[in-house]
Amino acid sequence: MKIGVIAIQGNVAEHNDALKRTLDERSEPGEIVLIRHSGLVPDCDAIVLPGGESTTLARLIWKEGIATEIRDAAMSGVPVLGTCAGLVLLAKHGDGGVARTKQRLLGIMDIEIKRNAFGRQYDSFEASIDISGIGEAFPAVFIRAPAIVRCGSEVSALARIGDYVVAAQQGGVLALAFHPEMVPDTRVHQYFMGMI
Numbered sequence: 600m601k602i603g604v605i606a607i608q609g610n611v612a613e614h615n616d617a618l619k620r621t622l623d624e625r626s627e628p629g630e631i632v633l634i635r636h637s638g639l640v641p642d643c644d645a646i647v648l649p650g651g652e653s654t655t656l657a658r659l660i661w662k663e664g665i666a667t668e669i670r671d672a673a674m675s676g677v678p679v680l681g682t683c684a685g686l687v688l689l690a691k692h693g694d695g696g697v698a699r700t701k702q703r704l705l706g707i708m709d710i711e712i713k714r715n716a717f718g719r720q721y722d723s724f725e726a727s728i729d730i731s732g733i734g735e736a737f738p739a740v741f742i743r744a745p746a747i748v749r750c751g752s753e754v755s756a757l758a759r760i761g762d763y764v765v766a767a768q769q770g771g772v773l774a775l776a777f778h779p780e781m782v783p784d785t786r787v788h789q790y791f792m793g794m795i
């Protein structure tokens with residue numbers, strides 16, 4: 600099992616560590632590949648798009664030719680996990696913030712997102728949330744987090760905070776507004792590896 604982590608910017612080391620811990624728990628052999636250039640995604644069995652700054656990430660993945668490869672992989676059924684800014688990149692529909700910065704999204708998930716949805720007072724917070732199919736009382740860390748404001752008919756909403764969807768899945772694509780790589784709890788990464 601070869602898992603590619605898009606390593607352009609953001610929480611790359613944290614995902615790498617969380618994936619390693621998860622592989623250890625499963626006693627499964629696996630390789631984690633840090634991806635900074637095109638040509639590596641097509642060899643991976645799963646792809647992780649970490650959080651960071653979605654404007655920077657979007658610009659660089661298109662420039663490097665990685666974006667097209669991620670899209671092709673997702674279309675052919677390779678599981679893709681996007682967290683926080685990664686969730687923004689997966690979306691088909693952005694908000695005013697996305698339009699203003701002329702961010703080009705991957706558009707592989709039929710969701711509409713809102714960047715920085717939780718406002719300044721909650722720039723960062725932790726909430727215990729129930730994630731359908733993954734587990735109860737997951738310690739979810741939100742950092743200037745986006746949210747999903749509309750899900751297409753093929754998308755399952757897995758967790759909510761108020762009116763916002765903060766975890767969703769469409770086939771092999773899993774999108775989370777929070778950072779599962781920042782807590783010792785590996786249930787999300789376990790679930791993701793189960794999708795491979």
Ligand code: GLN
Pocket residue numbers: 649650651652653654682683684685687714715742743744745
């Ligand atoms: N607010 C950031 C963005 O839209 C995402 C923050 C994060 O990934 N922690 O790019």
